[in-house]
Amino acid sequence: MKLELKHLAPYLPYGLKIKAYDNIWNLDGYRVSAIKPLVVVNQHSLTSSHLREVKPLLRPISSMTKEEAYEFGILLMGEADMEDKEIGIGEMTLMGVAYPTIVYKDKEDEEYSVTIQFSSIGISGIDLIPYEAYEWFFKHHFDVFRLINKGLAIEK
Secondary structure (H helix, E strand, C coil), X not given: CCCCHHHHHHHHHHCXXXXXXXXEEXXXXXXXXXXXXXXXXXXXEEEHHHHHHEEXXXXXXXXXXXXXXXXXXXHHHCHHHHCCEEXXXXXXXXXXXXXXXXXXXXXXXXXXXXXXXXXXXXEECCCCCCHHHXXXXXXXXXXXXXXXXXXXXXXX
């Protein structure tokens, strides 16, 4: 797998930083022309052929704080449902691989507890994930595409 513009584009509105040619830059945006897509970095353009030299600075999902997990829970379940939840952050190991996990434990009825797991196949534990939840990940620079594990991003 190689880094592509589609991996960077969702982060553009949120001040993504990248490492390129041994410097840290703000990623200002990109534009697609008929000839070549361009990444605009500090008013300099990099073509898609330069992307092998670019690594975004992203946060692993495992770095999420309890406060952030609460915000994320509001997006998934709503504020009223989050009032009765205790938040646990950790990891779950499946077939020898550890994946970040958030547990929203209901204080009154365990039947209403939710466990969210972030694995290599996506987010599981909840049926509907609103677009706002993905936007929230991009805004907080979380590594949605698992680029850090693939050596295509740098841990922030």
